[in-house]
Amino acid sequence: MKTLSTIKVPRQTKAILWDMDGVLVDSLSLDLWVVNELLAKCAGKEVTLPRGFIRSIFAFDIPKFWELIFERVKKEFNIPISAIEQKSIVKTYTALRQKSRFPVGAGVESIIEAAKRQGIKNAAVSNNPRQEVEEILERAGILEKFDIVVGNDALSDMKRKPAPDIYLYTLLKLGISSNEAVVIEDSVTGVEAGKRAGCYVIGVASGGTSLEVLQDYSQYCNKAYENF
Known part of the structure; x- marks a missing residue:
């Protein structure tokens, strides 16, 4: 060695x-901050996913990352997010990544x-x-x-x-x-x-x-x- x-x-x-x-x-710090902010804005109320969950799916690419988040939100909070809203959230998230240092x-x-x-x-x-x-x-x-x-x-x-x-x-x-x-x-x-x-x-x-x-x-x- x-x-x-x-x-x-x-x-x-x-x-x-x-x-x-x-x-x-x-880039994990951005995810831990922005995921719940984007979900709350879409749902019109507080939606808090545990940091541990976000960290556990952090390694996935963006489409899979958000697919797992939307599934968790629907199951845990009974909040269905439409395909149009999902697309908008992912677009906003991607734009944040692209301009973040x-x-x-x-x-x-x-x-x-x-x-x-x-x-x-x-x-x-x-x-x-x-x-x-x-x-x-x-x-x-x-x-x-x-x-x-x-x-x-x-x-x-x-x-x-x-x-x-x-x-x-x-x-x-x-x-x-x-x-x-x-x-x-x-x-x-x-x-x-x-x-x-x-x-x-x-x-x-x-x-x-x-x-x-x-x-x-x-x-x-x-x-x-x-x-x-």
Whole structure:
């Protein structure tokens, strides 16, 4: 193993494959604030979904994220939200994401720079479309630090995490084998995707999943950190 700032990676590592939401940038804070605000505005009364629930679905892409929220609201509060209202909420939420400047995850930049000094490439790999990922990283001031950015629209038939497709595609683009890559994720679906791709997987409890849960998924997660 060799040290990159606050983490250790296998000696043969040639690239770090970073998840974006909850790892590279703190977008969870926006979700925890805005979800209940948008729901209350639509329903005309207070609608409060637990922070734990929002965090548990944080890793999903935007359509699935909101699908699960609307299902929970209908079941728990008996508030049916029409298709038109759902579309409006998702549109407003997406616009907020597109103009927000998310803070960079603690310790992330020092790890990236340490990797660069040792000739290790950095890739941003996200369940979101590539253009959106690039815009978010650019506003955060770290886009130029990455050798490649891969979104869920890289291939028309790409399956979403926990399928390994997006990581296998990234390995192919980088021209490296799975045992030469380290995946850094914050969710169970993410660490599973990385492990199914054959990579060494690091989990960090900075987004969708607690340290205890990541440690419980040791079959997918080689090493878990509370933070960097």
